[in-house]
Amino acid sequence: MQVHVLASGSTGNALFFDFDTTKILVDAGISARRIQQALCGIGTSLEEVDAILVTHEHRDHVSGLPTLTRRYGLPVYTRPGTWENMFCRELIPSACCYELGDSLEIGNVKIEAFSISHDAADPVGFNFYYRNRKYSVATDLGFVTDSVKKAIACSDVLVLESNHDVDMLKKGSYPWSLKRRIMSSRGHLSNTDAGWALARLPRKSKTEVFLAHLSQENNRPDLAKTTVSTILADQGCCLDSEITLRLTYPDRTASLVEDL
Template sequence: MGLRFTVLASGSTGNATIVQGDDATVLVDAGLSVKKIEELMRERGVAGHHVDAILVTHEHSDHIKGLGAFARKFDLPIYANEATWGALERHVGQITADKRVIMETGETVNFGGIQATSYAISHDAAEPVGYVFDDDDVKLSLATDLGYVSDKVRLMIEDSDVLVLESNHDVDMLRMGRYPWNIKRRILSDIGHLSNEAAGEALCQLMTDRTKRVYLAHLSLDHNLMDLAKLTVNNVLESNGFFFRKDEFPLRDTYHDRPTPWDEVKKR
């Protein structure tokens, strides 16, 4: 079967993604209330008791809001590196020792045939990570909350069958927006978020003949629009020699308030 996944929600209001293999279901981040996570999961035919583990990217509230409560409700192990555990523990309530799993950055863990590998990213958190999922010859990469795409990140996520990549903001919308300058400066920095243009530039290096689809994720509600993000990214790709027919257009939407359709990442 390979892998299949659904981005339950993506953005500053909350993030959560389900990744499934033949014998395991993994939740990446739990940045919404338990009620909302369960509601979004039901829309895709998944229940909390189907989940085998939760992987955490970093400790910001839009990634861990419902983490502790969801893990306790369904008696789930939480995987995060030691620095992230140190930063999030006071926010998630009591987690028993057997459910508090250290997964250091760069480590690979097998979940019922799904190989999950974490990799370091640049963001203003304790030790933030992204995740790459492999099932035999299939590769799915999740890459959001990136200040920039370093060479090490590129080596981890290039040549993915499917890539979920941050396209957080339009730079002009952000500069003219209502945020105070210190927040704007953080977002624009190397420990902030990828702009639409930066996402397009990154894709020029990340996409190969193997790449089937790219999901644009973690869009700002205040400083971006999905149509604008897709237009900007596509323009950058075209200016660098990537051209697609409309029926082959590889860019896909994510949403802050509803899940994406199931996407099966099949073997080549």
């Protein structure tokens, strides 16, 4: 089983889950060409992908869908409200558009969708269940609600947003209206909030965590990892033995390969 964060950040997002005989993309916010190149780099291709799941309609999560659907005929699952508000909906063949409920099965993988707090029509995170393992995705959320905590509890692998450092954001060049949006409960999760969410989360004995959707303007990879690590250590979490933190990037793949 393999998890590959192909791209993560404000310029585009795409995740790839390889469950052996079932292969799933989560979001397609970069070009089809970039996705194909990234997949070729890990030994697979778009022709092998079974489906695309979309978390919400913002451009950095859907801009690659028109080409992916027209050229490869890939089925896309997302909420009805997301379809209605997607800027590129008319460019996607209707035969590729599927409405996403709270659960579905694709191949040998059970999938659950859960609501998250973000300024989109009906944004969701995902849980994937495969061979008694749980893989979760929770990005683009301004606040970790109790329902999200319950949804991502006891994940074996978790892709969690760690978007910004609050001080960098406040001192940065963004207009105040955008800063306020990012820091709101329907914006993006800060490094500190990500650290506290992980510290308070019911866990299995070992969790692999990808820190995702890092802002290029208001964050740094080393700062995100240090902030989250410090909070976890202060709360008595043994890093590496209990939680392993992995960074993601906008322009290269971050991977985890499991021998199940």
